[in-house]
Amino acid sequence: MTAGTPTPIEPASRRHLDALRDITARITATRDLDDVLASITRGLVESCDAVLARIWLLSTDIECPVCSAHGPVPARGADEGPVTAALHLRASHGSHTNLAGHYHRIRVGALKIGQIAASRTPVFCNNVFDDDRFVDKQWIEAQAIRAFAGYPLIFRDELLGVIGIFSTGAISEHDFQDLQIFADQAATAIRNAQLFAEIAHLNGRLALENAYLQQEIREEGGFEDIVGDSPALRAVLHEIEQVARTDATVLLTGETGTGKELIARAIHRMSRRSAHTLVKVNCGAFPAGLVESELFGHEKGAFTGALQQRIGRFELADKGTLFLDEVGELPADAQVKLLRVLQEQEFERVGGARSIRVDVRVVAATNRDLADEVKTGRFRADLYYRLHVFPMRVPALRERRGDVPLLVQHLLMHLQRKLAKPLRAITAESMTRLERYTWPGNVRELQNVLERAAVLARGPIVDVPDPNTGAMVQAPEHTVFASLEDAERTHIREALQRTDGVIHGPGGAAALLKVNPTTLRSRMERLGILTPRRREFPSEGRP
Structure with missing residues (x-):
């Protein structure tokens, strides 16, 4: 072979390279993260003679769907808590497909997978049985594993995770280099899928926020500000100033129509969350079966009519404030879920298994006496005390x-x-x-x-009529007034109509008009009103 002539590629290596190109074409044609991960691991096993191919992605327990569905798995190497990023097994194809096994969660820096992530350097070994980095010798021997290749998944200096490939045959230097190029392409496809998922989530949330705000604009909001200068109102405004700058849960109590929603809006406007959304939920406006879906959202197919995934009000209010109006109307099942959100700031959508973590400040309102509701068993005591952190009574007019x-x-x-x-x-x-x-x-x-x-x-x-009378219709300027006799006749007929023609007795027309029954009969005869004798109570003793 003369100088400058390229080294010919072996037929096996050529097939290997062609297989990697096919996998690359498939993963760049989809936007779904699970499909991308499954295509990578399945392609490596089926096309590249691997016994087992796995992908670990760097995330927290809360972000990992496997941990959310099966509960947190202790990290191999050390457990630094659910909010610490670790390598979570997200795809596995070949001899082992269980994602929630012992090696689901690996601390960065621990074992061979964690070392690859920490060093951001690929690892290549054709004799894993004698390598101390591979601790499970019994599994290696049982699977006849000989070689391993591991690659960090890096996209623009951001570590996404690690690919691990186990093989019963030796891995050539040429194949190892081809897999390195493929790992870089796989990282790009994985990050693109993650970004598409984030964009879809943000678009869905933006659409819901827009629909919610449009609904708020369409609704009659009454007057915009808290108006008044009475001592009772000034005391409430002072409490608003005290609590608004904190994240304490507020329970607004008071009669209907006192302006509890305005107080909730003022608390949100003066809080550090004012740049985010204030989401309002009337807990008494939804049927019992739909309250949980409204608050926590639902997955597609969770129940009849759930044709697509829906984000709930808690998720919509993330980083903002959720106003739970008429919280005393919540059914028992929804009370249990609300208690968990207040305690842990996480929940699952209806029909879903993945926990969703939120940062929401809750302001609740009720015109009921929740302490009495607790005594009668209609409201949970533990939820009441969770809501009763900072109670505020809104004074009546x-x-x-x-x-x-x-x-x-x-x-x-x-x-x-x-x-x-x-x-x-x-x-x-x-x-x-x-x-x-x-x-x-x-x-x-x-x-x-x-x-x-x-x-x-x-x-x-x-001119405002007396609210006690309810006489809201003004008379025309040139009204022809009825005579006193006509007015008396109309009044007596209305009384008889209300009592179904009964004159005597506690519920009769005479008692309603506060006159003697005999006097009423005399006036009825004078005014030409027929005496409804046949409709009297039998107890009056007349035929």
């Missing part, structure tokens, strides 16, 4: 009557934009009525009362 004028002014500005009407103020008599009213529906009721009056208003000054 009747406890802050001095805030009514400020609220009215603020709501009128909001209604002016909503109704496109020049609303400036309400009458002095209206303000007096509103300040004296007890407001069982609180601020929400005040908003509704003002809106009804504003709709009926003919000018910029709104």
Whole structure:
């Protein structure tokens, strides 16, 4: 052979190189990580005379689907905890396919696989039985293993993992070099698949966030800010300032309509999580069978109608705040899962086995007395104490009557934009009525009362009827009033209609009108109202 003539490649090596090219073509044509890993290990065994081919990827226990499904496996070499990155077995083809075996999790630097990762240097050995780095001599002998080749998977200076190849025959120097080139190509395919998975996850989350925010925009949010200057409200604002800068779980209590959602929004806005999403869930708005799916998401096929994977509200609120409104309405099964998330900050989607770890601050709200709910067994005691870290009671509107004028002014500005009407103020008599009213529906009721009056208003000054009467319809300017006799006739007929024609007795029309039954009969005869004698109670003693 003359100088400069390239060394001819042996036929076996040529087949080996062609097989590696075929594997490369397959793995670059798919974006699914599991498919890429399976194609690499299966191709090495079927095309390159390997007895066993394995791939370990560098990750934490939480990121590893095998650990999430089977529980954490102690690391070979040392166990530094689930948040420490280790080499996790993700693909295995040949004589052993169990991914959760003894060598699933290997510490970087331990054993031959960990040493390859630590040094980022490939290892080549044609006599593994006499090599001290291979500790399981019994397995080597049983499998007739002779040679081993291991390669670090490196993509742009980032260590992804290690490929290990076990063979019963010798590995030539030429094959070892070809496998090194293949390992570099495999690392690129693996990283691309990982990036595609990350992009798909982020796109799904972005789509859900967009849909959620669009829903929030479409919903009627009421007024935007917390309005008032009463001592009761100032005390609440002081508590918000104290707790907002922490990650403590907050439990908002108070009557319906007091503005608990506004308090939750203020806590989020003043917290270090304000750059992320505040996600709201009304726990009483979903059927019992769908609450868990809404909170924690579900996998495709988890139940009838689950046609695709869905990200839950907890996952959507990662790094942000989750507002659980009406938390007292949660069914028992969902309470158990919520307790685990509060304790460990991790959960599984419905129908899934992989644990998902999140960083979520929870603000819960209820108009129930959860302590009483615990006593009756309708609410878990352990969950109650987990939520009851920083309780805040939102005062009722009747406890802050001095805030009514400020609220009215603020709501009128909001209604002016909503109704496109020049609303400036309400009458002095209206303000007096509103300040004296007890407001069982609180601020929400005040908003509704003002809106009804504003709709009926003919000018910029709104006259608000007495909320106690519910008489919201204003009379026209030139109303022809009915006579006193006609009004009395209408009133008696309405009473008779309500009592089904019964006049006497505790539930009769006379008791309803607070008159003597004989007097009522006399007025009915004078007004021409037929006496419904046949419909009286039999106990009255008349035929």
